[in-house]
Amino acid sequence: MNKDPKPGNEFVILWHGEAYWTGGFSNEKGYQSWPTNGFTLPDQRGVYYSFVKITNENETYFNYSSNDAIFPRLRINHLGNLYLCERLLVECSTLSPASSGGFVKQTLPECRRHDYTFIKDSAYIVDGDVFEFNESDNLTRVDCQNRCLNNCSCVAYASSKQDDIGCKIWTRVPSIEWCENAQTIYFLEYKGIVHNSKHSCTVDEFCQLSMFWDGFPLLPLELSSSTVAMLPLLLLHEA
Structure with a gap:
């Protein structure tokens, strides 16, 4: 039993020992997320x-x-979603700042900011520096994202298994082949960047290739049939 991190009329969901979500009683009759989000359990x-x-x-x-008419079901899943029967009540995001929904702002290292986001895509990483965590760690995809965020050198992560279990992260990505039938990889990017389209690949086909320079991904833009310009797509560290 852990010591109550914040005594009072408040519940706290802990994730790896850190506050992830808080909620409390709005009055004597019911419970709702704190401060308010327009929902109370007694509905x-x-x-x-x-x-x-x-x-x-x-x-x-x-x-x-x-x-007796129902099978009682109140649960919180690994993403921090609180469910009453089949209805979604609360949804937290690891990268989201504190909000009126009771979510607690996550502590990130100085090399990271809350305007980072991860872009999901299907790709092959060619000759990248990859580290795979031990299977005994039982890491979910959300855990893997957190490991990547807290490693200042991490530029991408993926689950090791098809059921979103296991974790591997990349700290250097020399080149990428974007392919619809490839592994699902989550690439660290700024919000607002439009991701390039992807194409189907065959075994012998070389798909659209994005080169990296000194850890920075570069997005190919076709200026003509024989000219390709490279523009920075992602800034990993502040100057």
Whole structure:
């Protein structure tokens, strides 16, 4: 049992020991995310669920019961999504700043900023420097993204297995082949950058190639049939 990180009428979801989401009681009747996000659990009171707030000198918590018409289902998945039956209630993003939904601003190293984003694409990384974490770490894709963000040299990450389990990160990417039938890789980029289109590949076909210079991806732009210009696509470190 961990010590309550923030005593009071508030719940805290911890992710690797750090506050990820907070919520509290809005009044004596119900519970809602903190400060407010327009939702309270008792909107199902008398229909499927009945919620009770219990407070004494030692603790504050809420409990619920359900009728026999449903199989009770309240759960939080690995992305921080809170579900009541089949309905999505709360959704947190690792890169999102603190918001009125109760999400806690994540602590990033000085080399990272919250305006970074990851672009999902299918590609082959050619001769890149890759590190794969141990399978025993049981890392999800969200864990893998967090490992990449906290490694200032990381420029891309991917799950090691098809079920989004396992993690490998790249710290140097000399070149990329963008292919629809390739592995799903998440590339670190600034928000607002329009990603280049991708094409299907065969075994003998060489798809669109993006070269990297000193760790910076460069996006090929066709100026003519014989001329290609390279423009910076991503800035990894501030000057």
